[in-house]
Amino acid sequence: MAKKIEVKELLDAGVHFGHLTRKWNPNMAPYIYMERNGIHIINLYKTAAKLDEAAEAMKKIAASGRKILFVATKKQAKDIVAENAKNANQPYITERWPGGMLTNFVTIRKAVKKMASIDRMKQDGTFETLSKKERLQVSRQREKLEKNLGSISDMSRLPAALFIVDTLREHIAVKEAQKLNIPIFAMVDTNSDPRDIDFPIPSNDDASKSIEKILGYVSASITEALSERKAEKAEKDAAEDDQSDAKPAKKAKKEPKAKKESKEVEVPSTDPEDKKAMKEAKKEVKLESKKETLEKATDSGEEE
Template identity: 60%
Template sequence: MSKSKINIKELLSTDVHFGHSSRKWCAHMSPYIYMKQNGIYLIDLYKTIEKLQEACKAIQNIVYSGKKILFVATKKQAKDIVSEVSRKHNMPYITERWLGGLLTNFRTIRKTVKKLNLIDKKKKSGAYESLSKKELLMINRSQKKLEKYIGSISGMTRLPFAIFIIDISREKIALKEAKKLNITTFAMVDTDSNPKLVDYFIPSNDDSSKSISIILKYISEAIAIGISSRQKERENNV
């Protein structure tokens, strides 16, 4: 559980309840819709709180057990928020284009990550000092491209135990790969998406940076509690 009590007024003030147009919706979200107003579905925030609490508890337990959660958010309004939370807790994340096979063909992806790490290692050791400007330019371009797409998962040496997605309609491939490998799935799910595709879904506005930020605040707190509890147990066992 998050150490902060989830406040419904806070969720209201950050637009968590605003869904999509009633013309663009998924029928499976009907139990989580409070009403329709001016052609827009409004999410039942009491249901949001219930599902957010469930997600926080599960995430806390996952982190407490020492496992990693991969965060995925390639939409503009979520990128900075997700990368900040992920870096804070040393969790892998993807905020650029999802590379097909990142999970289902992880062995190949790891080879690419090792290539990136090797370039960095050789640069630091001075191994490239004797290269021509043209050769060094090509290496720098390769490093920059690799860093952009997989630099944020360079420390992910094995498949994550869970994946947290912002907008499952946008990140369909990531969700499909996770489900194929039985990786536990978490997601913010708006009124246009099917919550039944996710193990732990949070009915919420996944288009607003304010909404994404407040939901991730509670998720971040749950991760922090899990990490802290694990560290305390280790200290007690020494």
């Protein structure tokens, strides 16, 4: 079980700093502790509770083998999100959010397949048969696709959930997820609306230290769930192998029993003709035995 995050850690990372009071969203009032120097201060006890709740829910999703898409296109969050998503083996979007990424996923998959087909062209030598101008165009197309969609090339179906940094900036992603009923986990600052989010984490979504602290805890929870899933799968495979090895031994023990059962038992015939034949045969045997005794007696008399 991952170590629970402490309020002091969140405080040191500056997670408690909100926006200016004039820019606040009134729906964030339950998560605001106080106002200082014209800035709202977030209640870190509520942040810690919401973070644990979100991490637990994400663990369950990861343990089921489904993917969580991380989304952050702001400058200070890009590299942090990309690094943590890679560590947790999850897809991510850190460049421009492609419109219809979720609602028109089939088209996005076609673009990803196009990227794969260009790679095959380079491997089988087809790329070299193109003219210089065509090669340049194809290379530029490949670079553009890699930049926008390279991080989701392994995502063959819609994600089970989204994790968003700054819901105001990524409002298109929020709308698409809502339309498809995909759960949303998000870092929500004092200027955002938490009602649009299924698992809001009240926190500072502008400071890189704050983003790193929240993402680090979340990615660690996902990694733990994946390792547990891998261990369970290995145990299950080992148990199945043991069962398959034990089955032939059981069969070998049962074989002698089957042989005993297969022995034929002589049943006396009920046919009258058969009975008559048996009686005659017995009589013949008795006569023969009598003859033998007489012969022996005569032989012994002659000798005397």
